Every structure is written in C-alpha cells, then in structure tokens.
Amino acid sequence: MPGPLRSIRPVGDRAVLVELDTLADVLGLQERLREHPLAGQVDVLAAAETVLVTGVSAAAAAGFATGLRRLDLTPPAEVDTTLVLIDTVYDGEDLATVA
Numbered sequence: 001m002p003g004p005l006r007s008i009r010p011v012g013d014r015a016v017l018v019e020l021d022t023l024a025d026v027l028g029l030q031e032r033l034r035e036h037p038l039a040g041q042v043d044v045l046a047a048a049e050t051v052l053v054t055g056v057s058a059a060a061a062a063g064f065a066t067g068l069r070r071l072d073l074t075p076p077a078e079v080d081t082t083l084v085l086i087d088t089v090y091d092g093e094d095l096a097t098v099a
Contacts, residue, residue, distance in 0.1 A: 004073050008065045013058040018051045018068060026051055029073060038067040 004025035011017045020026050030046040033053060037044075040060025045052040053068070055061040 005068065008068055010061070011052065014056070014061045015052055015054040016061055016064045016068070018053065019049060020051065021049075023048060025073065029068075029071070032071060032073070038064055040064075 004021040006019040006021060009017050009019075018029065020029060026046050026049060029051050030044055033041065033044040033051070038053065038055075038060075040055045040057065040063065041053060042056050043052075043054040045054075053061075053064050055064060
C-alpha cells in the first residue's frame with residue numbers, strides 16, 4: 001500500500017482501523033475525515049499511529065477501505081505550529097484530600 005497508509009483492518013462489523021506512518025499523517029487524516037466524512041461515517045478517533053473510523057452500519061464500514069485509499073493524504077503546505085500555554089492553578093480546600 002503506497003503512501004502513509006500502512007494498513008486498513010476491520011474492527012468489529014461497523015469500523016475500520018487505519019494504521020499510518022507518522023503522527024502528522026494521523027492528524028491529517030483525522031482532520032480530513034472531520035471536514036469531509038466518508039459516506040456512512042459517524043465518528044473518527046485518532047491515536048498515535050492509528051485512526052478509528054466508525055460507520056452507521058456494516059455496509060458503510062465495508063466501503064471505508066476503498067474511500068480511504070482514494071483520499072489525497074498529502075500534508076498541507078502550511079502547518080500551524082503556534083504554542084498554546086494553559087495556566088493551571090492547583091489549589092482549593094480539598095487539595096490535600098485529592099492528592
């Protein structure tokens with residue numbers, strides 16, 4: 001299988017697990033499927049090297065492999081690398097109990 005797709009395997013009867021080369025490929029596929037879902041797609045979940053694509057039915061999931069192989073998975077030319085910092089304060093009356 002050429003390109004970043006290493007494998008596409010069925011998961012149960014309504015989903016497929018797509019294994020990709022890099023985290024950038026995973027995030028790119030997840031974004032692509034969120035913006036342009038496959039026919040019958042109801043959810044997409046990314047992990048470190050895989051993307052789980054869930055469908056409404058077994059018939060929908062059966063068509064996912066073909067649809068995924070047809071996608072242009074070329075990464076975007078421009079990537080947002082903005083660092084986001086979230087200030088966090090750990091305090092409160094129950095801090096000792098929770099710790």
